[in-house]
Amino acid sequence: MLAILYKEITGFFSSLVAYITITAFLTVTGLFLWIFPESSILNYGYAGMESFFNIAPYIFMFLIPAITMRSLAEERKDGTFELLATRPVTDWDIVSGKFLASLAIVILTIVPTFIYYISVYQLGVIKGNVDTGAVIGSYLGLMLLGGAFVSIGLFASSIGRNQIIAFTVAVFLCFLSFSGLDSLSQLLALQQVNTYLAALGISQHYQSISRGVLDTRDLIYFLSFIGLFLLFTKTILGGRKW
Amino acid sequence: MSISVSTLSKSYGRQKAIDGISFEASAGKVLGFLGTNGAGKSTTMKVLTCFIPQTSGSANVCGFDVNLHPMEVKRNIGYLPEHNPLYLEMYVKEALGFICDIHQVNDKQKRINEVIDLTGLGDEQFKKIGALSKGYRQRVGLAQAILPDPKVLILDEPTSGLDPNQVVGIRKLIKELGKTKTLVLSTHIMQEVEAVCDQVIIINNGKIVADDSLGSLKASHHGKTLEDIFIELTNGRREFGQG
Numbered sequence: 092m093l094a095i096l097y098k099e100i101t102g103f104f105s106s107l108v109a110y111i112t113i114t115a116f117l118t119v120t121g122l123f124l125w126i127f128p129e130s131s132i133l134n135y136g137y138a139g140m141e142s143f144f145n146i147a148p149y150i151f152m153f154l155i156p157a158i159t160m161r162s163l164a165e166e167r168k169d170g171t172f173e174l175l176a177t178r179p180v181t182d183w184d185i186v187s188g189k190f191l192a193s194l195a196i197v198i199l200t201i202v203p204t205f206i207y208y209i210s211v212y213q214l215g216v217i218k219g220n221v222d223t224g225a226v227i228g229s230y231l232g233l234m235l236l237g238g239a240f241v242s243i244g245l246f247a248s249s250i251g252r253n254q255i256i257a258f259t260v261a262v263f264l265c266f267l268s269f270s271g272l273d274s275l276s277q278l279l280a281l282q283q284v285n286t287y288l289a290a291l292g293i294s295q296h297y298q299s300i301s302r303g304v305l306d307t308r309d310l311i312y313f314l315s316f317i318g319l320f321l322l323f324t325k326t327i328l329g330g331r332k333w
Numbered sequence: 334m335s336i337s338v339s340t341l342s343k344s345y346g347r348q349k350a351i352d353g354i355s356f357e358a359s360a361g362k363v364l365g366f367l368g369t370n371g372a373g374k375s376t377t378m379k380v381l382t383c384f385i386p387q388t389s390g391s392a393n394v395c396g397f398d399v400n401l402h403p404m405e406v407k408r409n410i411g412y413l414p415e416h417n418p419l420y421l422e423m424y425v426k427e428a429l430g431f432i433c434d435i436h437q438v439n440d441k442q443k444r445i446n447e448v449i450d451l452t453g454l455g456d457e458q459f460k461k462i463g464a465l466s467k468g469y470r471q472r473v474g475l476a477q478a479i480l481p482d483p484k485v486l487i488l489d490e491p492t493s494g495l496d497p498n499q500v501v502g503i504r505k506l507i508k509e510l511g512k513t514k515t516l517v518l519s520t521h522i523m524q525e526v527e528a529v530c531d532q533v534i535i536i537n538n539g540k541i542v543a544d545d546s547l548g549s550l551k552a553s554h555h556g557k558t559l560e561d562i563f564i565e566l567t568n569g570r571r572e573f574g575q576g
Binding site for chain 1 (some may be wrong): 379382383384385386404407408410412414416418419420421422423427431432434435436477
């Protein structure tokens with residue numbers, strides 16, 4: 092598993108994937124947070140990072156599928172999956188190695204944004220007048236959300252050999268699970284099940300963690316979400332054996 | 334016996350790729366797997382390397398059943414798949430290092446250098462695999478297969494796409510490896526079988542039509558060339574089957 096994790100991370104950094112992802116994420120969030128007047132903290136008037144944490148899931152919705160789309164689809168297309176599967180590793184090793192590698196890249200894209208927090212901290216009228224608890228909670232939520240999106244991306248990458256299909260399916264599923272279910276629950280026709288639908292969506296749990304209160308229910312939700320999609324991925328990889 | 338296969342069958346949907354084959358292979362011998370395209374050579378190899386499971390029958394490698402102890406089987410096998418898939422964006426040494434990591438080889442650098450010498454990759458060892466010619470890529474594939482020093486080597490068409498000089502080099506290496514390991518290779522080239530194999534299995538439409546040592550196979554067919562024997566066994570059966 093560690094060998095695969097190491098190989099994947101080296102792969103991200105020896106191609107342009109890691110650098111472009113990190114640059115793109117930081118540029119877009121930087122623009123939203125400091126430049127664009129509608130969402131800029133400077134115009135907003137409050138020392139908070141809400142606009143960053145509101146916009147980040149939508150950027151991840153496109154960035155993470157781009158990171159994960161090749162991970163399994165390419166192995167299958169080039170036949171290197173056979174090389175990997177006939178070595179003394181289990182399918183779980185392959186799936187978890189690839190999951191952790193992509194998650195590591197996602198976390199690496201988040202880490203530089205600590206500088207936004209430091210800036211906001213320094214800029215407050217009373218220095219340090221930021222809800223630090225909420226920021227820590229939001230970062231944790233963002234990482235869990237990243238993990239959930241990576242598991243979706245990996246699953247989408249496992250279903251075929253075509254990377255574009257993997258990307259599109261992953262974006263769709265990320266959107267559906269993040270805000271799609273939430274929006275659906277507001278339909279009048281689904282009134283009876285609206286709380287369940289909303290609770291199935293990522294958005295509600297993400298916002299709940301963002302408040303800075305770590306509820307075990309949210310944690311369990313994210314971990315089981317990730318586990319479920321990794322299980323789907325592993326099942327599909329095992330499909331050659333059916 | 335390092336490899337023992339009994340009444341092994343594999344179907345893809347309704348099509349039977351291999352149909353009740355049994356054979357054995359032991360260390361110190363090179364086993365040549367011959368057959369027409371689609372006869373079931375690669376499928377047999379995929380079952381032996383735990384890539385796909387059989388439909389029925391059983392296969393043992395080094396005493397481990399492929400279904401019950403896949404990790405042990407995989408630890409003992411070096412496999413060069415058909416079409417030689419490789420990570421083209423990796424450097425030669427990087428790819429070999431990755432295989433070492435997976436197998437937890439002790440003294441990685443030493444083993445990599447040994448294998449590079451054995452396969453004659455010396456001049457190309459600092460290049461990316463994608464920049465190598467087909468012959469050198471084949472050597473990288475072979476290097477990856479022998480890297481963990483497995484007891485059993487399974488090579489699916491190891492010399493396809495090589496120039497005559499390289500073919501001679503690789504055959505010499507195979508012959509050398511075959512002295513101590515159980516070596517199974519598939520090929521279409523009769524000269525190759527004559528040059529390196531001790532035992533020959535001819536497979537046609539998923540069934541074994543000949544399983545003998547090279548010498549006695551020729552003797553039982555009154556000294557015909559291997560090519561003639563192959564054509565007789567595979568073509569004849571097929572016409573019979575279609576009729």
